[in-house]
Amino acid sequence: MLKTVIIIFSLLYCEVNHAQCDSINDSSAQHISLKLSYNSSLIYPGLSTGIEFPFKNVNVQLHKKERPVRCIRKGKFISGNINWYHHPDFHDNLYLTAEWMMRRTRYTGFISEFSVGPGFSRTFLGGTTYRVDDKGNISIVKLAGYNYALFTLGGGFGYDFSMKKQLPFSAIAKMNIISMFPYNSTIYFRPVLELGIRYTPGRGKSKIIREPVTISK
Amino acid sequence: MRKAFFFSLILLFSGCQKEKITISGKVSEAFYVENAGASMRVLVEGNTASKAYILFIHGGPGVSSYFYDTKYISQNIGDKYAIVYWDQRNAGASQGTNNGGNLHLDQMAEDLKKVIEILKFRYGQDMSLFLMGHSFGGLLAADFLTRPGYQNMIKGFIDVDGSHNYPLNDTLTREALLTEGNYQISQQRNINDWAPIISFCISHKGNFTLEDSQQLETFATQAENYVDSIKHINIVNLILKYSIPDQIPLSALLCNLLYSEDSNFNKELAITQFSSSLGAVTIPVLVLWGKYDFTCPRALGEDFYNRISSTDKRIVISDKSGHNMIFQDKEFLCNEVDTFVQNHK
Numbered sequence: 001m002l003k004t005v006i007i008i009f010s011l012l013y014c015e016v017n018h019a020q021c022d023s024i025n026d027s028s029a030q031h032i033s034l035k036l037s038y039n040s041s042l043i044y045p046g047l048s049t050g051i052e053f054p055f056k057n058v059n060v061q062l063h064k065k066e067r068p069v070r071c072i073r074k075g076k077f078i079s080g081n082i083n084w085y086h087h088p089d090f091h092d093n094l095y096l097t098a099e100w101m102m103r104r105t106r107y108t109g110f111i112s113e114f115s116v117g118p119g120f121s122r123t124f125l126g127g128t129t130y131r132v133d134d135k136g137n138i139s140i141v142k143l144a145g146y147n148y149a150l151f152t153l154g155g156g157f158g159y160d161f162s163m164k165k166q167l168p169f170s171a172i173a174k175m176n177i178i179s180m181f182p183y184n185s186t187i188y189f190r191p192v193l194e195l196g197i198r199y200t201p202g203r204g205k206s207k208i209i210r211e212p213v214t215i216s217k
Numbered sequence: 218m219r220k221a222f223f224f225s226l227i228l229l230f231s232g233c234q235k236e237k238i239t240i241s242g243k244v245s246e247a248f249y250v251e252n253a254g255a256s257m258r259v260l261v262e263g264n265t266a267s268k269a270y271i272l273f274i275h276g277g278p279g280v281s282s283y284f285y286d287t288k289y290i291s292q293n294i295g296d297k298y299a300i301v302y303w304d305q306r307n308a309g310a311s312q313g314t315n316n317g318g319n320l321h322l323d324q325m326a327e328d329l330k331k332v333i334e335i336l337k338f339r340y341g342q343d344m345s346l347f348l349m350g351h352s353f354g355g356l357l358a359a360d361f362l363t364r365p366g367y368q369n370m371i372k373g374f375i376d377v378d379g380s381h382n383y384p385l386n387d388t389l390t391r392e393a394l395l396t397e398g399n400y401q402i403s404q405q406r407n408i409n410d411w412a413p414i415i416s417f418c419i420s421h422k423g424n425f426t427l428e429d430s431q432q433l434e435t436f437a438t439q440a441e442n443y444v445d446s447i448k449h450i451n452i453v454n455l456i457l458k459y460s461i462p463d464q465i466p467l468s469a470l471l472c473n474l475l476y477s478e479d480s481n482f483n484k485e486l487a488i489t490q491f492s493s494s495l496g497a498v499t500i501p502v503l504v505l506w507g508k509y510d511f512t513c514p515r516a517l518g519e520d521f522y523n524r525i526s527s528t529d530k531r532i533v534i535s536d537k538s539g540h541n542m543i544f545q546d547k548e549f550l551c552n553e554v555d556t557f558v559q560n561h562k
Contacts, residue, residue, distance in 0.1 A: 089247040090466045128236040129249040132331045184307045185317030186476040
């Protein structure tokens, strides 16, 4: 067992030492993006739209034995989103989220990303809601539903069309877990699948710089 | 622009909540009843034109009415009568915020009263309403029926493997497990499976704690798998089968079930009994029980039957059912319910 652990650590150590990387801040990638996606909770339909503000973009070139092996762009963003899904007979959920996102874009255009953030949810019950008072009078509750605090956590992948072609679009597929609380005195979890397009106006061909750079770590 | 946006939002969501009341031979419509911090989902399906309604009081606490809404029920009772699936507070698709403090039996009996009032408001005061309680639903129904005047709101009660007395339930579960376990072992069947059950029952003779009670319930559920005569059911398969066509909010069901199973409410239930007050029940009653029900043993059904004052009452035992007659002997259940409702509507 100990032998196996030592071998794994030795291999990792060698990899880390042989693979070096250069990085450079890329201000050309600092563009606001707009997002529109189908926000399905598996089979239940919905929509999501949002705006993304980049606050850091770094191009990184990985080397192995002094040869560049991989170029990636590491970006950090803050996004604001308005989302909605419809679950018949259960509820409609309109929720706002503010997310902190971390994204890696490869030279090939492949994207992987992770996001986390708080939010606010307002549900609308999936049917007429009645209330009976102490005297037995029955009334209909208008826009019945509840307010919840919300937390979202998600990860996904996609393709950035600006890397290879002159298109300021990305396609994304992302799985989010939203949690709402206090929901019946507990926490309600719901998986939400996002399939959509991100539009970045002002960004045409946005190639990752592959030239040698001076900053190294 | 901003006003138009908010106006369209209001239109969109108020459209989903528009009152829809259908009187016909084939209905499926949901509404909500708001009471004491909970909005409880009520689904009405079947023949509302018949003016005869059967309201399911599901088990648990925390299990949902979604599990009772089967294709067989729809086709064999729902074609003649309207079936009402009510999700109790903190169960199924019922919603709310910080409402756990209201999760207790008295509140749930009041919830049931309000559900009935709203049903009559929607579909007519002249409806013939029957309650059908299963498992924990039997306890809730017993609470409701023994409240002064409440039983006058309904035409009859159907008790399907319900529990009206939790302390007695534990004692009878232990006895039933011991009797069946010893018999199965004498027949050289599933000896290794029955051994820990017998051992637990021998070492726990009475004065059960909540943990003992929960362990007995777990053994009672497992024991059904060790008796060949019972039709075995796979709950996970059933959930997968019905989750998409019935649009079940699975994660809500799970969150509510976990909360209810673990709440202090269960401590209150463990000492709750209605045996002493069942004499107040005078409406027509049908008692249906599974011969191999260890969770709520047959003797519990007999205790209920013997204690009520109803002159119009009937008890029938299914020879192949355990605790879940709706799946284990559905033909028997539907035939008996149909006859009872037909005779009393």
